[in-house]
Amino acid sequence: MVRVAAIMVALAAAAAVDPAYWTALRTVDGRMGTIAYRLTTANAALCREVEPTPGLQLHAIDQYAIDAQPGARRAFGFARPVQVEAVAPGSPAAAARIAADDALLAVGDTAVTGPAPDAADTSVTRDAAQALIAVQPAGRPLTLTVEHRGVARTVVVPASPGCRSAFEVLLGPGMTASSDGRVVQVSVRFFERYDDAAIAAIVAHELSHTILRHRARLEAAGVHWGLAGEFGRNARLFRRTEDDADRLSVHLLRNAGYDPGAAVAFWRAHGGEIDAGLFRSPTHPSPRARADALAAEVAILPPPGARDDAPAVLATRDQSLR
Ligand SMILES: [Zn+2]
Numbered sequence: 001m002v003r004v005a006a007i008m009v010a011l012a013a014a015a016a017v018d019p020a021y022w023t024a025l026r027t028v029d030g031r032m033g034t035i036a037y038r039l040t041t042a043n044a045a046l047c048r049e050v051e052p053t054p055g056l057q058l059h060a061i062d063q064y065a066i067d068a069q070p071g072a073r074r075a076f077g078f079a080r081p082v083q084v085e086a087v088a089p090g091s092p093a094a095a096a097r098i099a100a101d102d103a104l105l106a107v108g109d110t111a112v113t114g115p116a117p118d119a120a121d122t123s124v125t126r127d128a129a130q131a132l133i134a135v136q137p138a139g140r141p142l143t144l145t146v147e148h149r150g151v152a153r154t155v156v157v158p159a160s161p162g163c164r165s166a167f168e169v170l171l172g173p174g175m176t177a178s179s180d181g182r183v184v185q186v187s188v189r190f191f192e193r194y195d196d197a198a199i200a201a202i203v204a205h206e207l208s209h210t211i212l213r214h215r216a217r218l219e220a221a222g223v224h225w226g227l228a229g230e231f232g233r234n235a236r237l238f239r240r241t242e243d244d245a246d247r248l249s250v251h252l253l254r255n256a257g258y259d260p261g262a263a264v265a266f267w268r269a270h271g272g273e274i275d276a277g278l279f280r281s282p283t284h285p286s287p288r289a290r291a292d293a294l295a296a297e298v299a300i301l302p303p304p305g306a307r308d309d310a311p312a313v314l315a316t317r318d319q320s321l322r
Helices: 013-017 019-042 070-076 124-134 188-193 196-211 214-220 226-230 232-255 261-275 287-299 312-318
Strands: 002-004 050-052 056-060 082-087 103-107 142-148 151-157 161-163 166-170 177-179 183-187
Touching (some): 019 070, 019 082, 019 161, 019 166, 019 188, 019 232, 056 124, 103 124, 161 196, 166 188, 183 188, 188 196, 196 232, 196 261, 232 261, 232 287, 232 312
Parallel strands (some): 002 166, 166 183
Antiparallel strands (some): 082 103, 142 151
16 A cells, blocks of 8 residues: 655645645555556565555545644545545456545444544554555455445455555655565655656566565575675675566566566666665666666566466575575
8 A cells, every 4th residue: 555654744834735735745646556556466476465455545634734734634625534545547446436535434344443633643543444454355355335425335345465565655855765575665756757667667676675575584694784785795685686676576567567678768768867866886786787687587578468477586585695
């Protein structure tokens, strides 16, 4: 699921009261949500941990501070505490005619609860609603009670398993993308600069880190993050995880109906921009080497229509890094 990390918001006061700012933010969240929906559901067979992925993004009223972000509350209405922020086109949620601004009242027999009266600037309520969905069996239909313009109805959404991961758009001026094994984070600046094909390539790379268990395997290998990570054995192991995430990413893109060549094109066209920023590090391959390696993996992808549920690089997820 996609969520905005409200804690990262460093907004000018004018932006905070302007509903247009929040509408634009919803569009960015919707792009992330659709890309995440496509990549996680199309690649569910490659993931050990799956969860119901109906194609819904939720948000809750207490994510937006009453005094600091009044524009958000006006832009989104919030007749109920938890509402649909966006729906991925083509998803089971869309087929069930669940729409943006519908309220989520219950998951199965469990009512969605609202925030404490003075709660603000927290994702607790949204996360609790999200968790209600995540604990349902991924292979079974999902029963949701939603409310559209004051009229409640219960819908049974067909089973839609997807790789278990959260996805967040990070606000603020930075240009970062990361996966800690639980959450994939991509800076809002990427969405401002690049089209969805490029964003999908970035998200697929980060989701690959999750699927290949890189965080846990690097920790098990005793590597050091930070400056010490730039040298010697640490750097070599980080570099290997980068190469493997790139290799798997083009398979994820292909399975989700994205052009895997977009990853190659992105690094050829924009690698210099990325490399000049936070990505400049001896632990990351140069943009040209990266594009060449991606192109080599694209060249060995199965032909269109053939199944691609066991890419060779997937076997590395159980190997210890040394
Ligand atoms: Zn990476």
